[in-house]
Amino acid sequence: MRRGNLFIVSAPSGAGKSSLIKALLERHSLDNSMAVSVSHTTRATRPGEQHGVHYHFVSVDDFKALINQDAFFEWAEVFGNFYGTSRLAVEQQLENGIDVFLDIDWQGARQVREMMPEAIGIFILPPSREELERRLVGRGQDSSETIAKRMNEAVSEMSHFDEYDYLLINDDFETTLDRFRSVVLAARQSLDNQRQANTTLLDALLAVK
Numbered sequence: 193m194r195r196g197n198l199f200i201v202s203a204p205s206g207a208g209k210s211s212l213i214k215a216l217l218e219r220h221s222l223d224n225s226m227a228v229s230v231s232h233t234t235r236a237t238r239p240g241e242q243h244g245v246h247y248h249f250v251s252v253d254d255f256k257a258l259i260n261q262d263a264f265f266e267w268a269e270v271f272g273n274f275y276g277t278s279r280l281a282v283e284q285q286l287e288n289g290i291d292v293f294l295d296i297d298w299q300g301a302r303q304v305r306e307m308m309p310e311a312i313g314i315f316i317l318p319p320s321r322e323e324l325e326r327r328l329v330g331r332g333q334d335s336s337e338t339i340a341k342r343m344n345e346a347v348s349e350m351s352h353f354d355e356y357d358y359l360l361i362n363d364d365f366e367t368t369l370d371r372f373r374s375v376v377l378a379a380r381q382s383l384d385n386q387r388q389a390n391t392t393l394l395d396a397l398l399a400v401k
């Protein structure tokens with residue numbers, strides 16, 4: 193059996209990252225061959241979010257204890273809150289041949305790349321600055337100060353786009369989902385993946401009689 197691929201997916205808030213990952217898994221992981229890693233975070237729960245589904249919501253003390261136990265594959269402070277990826281959960285899924293998606297920021301991405309250079313980085317960008325602003329405003333009745341702060345955070349995250357292997361511009365949701373899926377399917381056809389998945393076939397084909 194092949195080992196799963198590890199995909200790092202980063203984007204500024206408002207680029208559509210979570211919706212794209214959700215749609216990819218719902219529509220194209222009917223065989224459960226893909227999973228998204230559920231991170232730990234110290235930030236407050238937003239309406240509609242469930243503990244254990246969107247995040248494992250923990251206190252700062254609990255988060256620090258997990259750091260000390262070396263429980264995180266990577267962790268970072270993102271705009272005032274701590275976020276981390278569980279080492280054990282990711283490793284088990286990869287071992288079981290499941291492709292794992294890490295929805296993490298550029299700081300986490302750098303740590304993962306250092307430990308696992310074969311991880312595949314995907315960066316998602318909005319189609320324009322105006323559209324990004326529209327999406328950030330559309331989220332609620334926030335003050336213009338809060339929106340300006342979010343825009344600055346988005347620009348800061350976007351400045352790291354060139355540290356990734358693939359760039360998806362989310363101009364149209366369905367088209368972007370197709371492109372996203374293509375990246376995942378192409379990775380499964382890599383020599384390394386195919387060699388691992390087809391050892392018996394390759395041995396049989398190359399046997400000298």
Ligand code: 5GP
Binds near residue numbers: 266
């Ligand atoms: P949000 O609070 O909006 O859900 O996420 C804020 C940012 O934190 C996003 O860029 C998201 O990708 C990032 N993030 C979520 N989980 C993790 C994680 O486990 N590690 C790191 N480094 N970033 C994360």
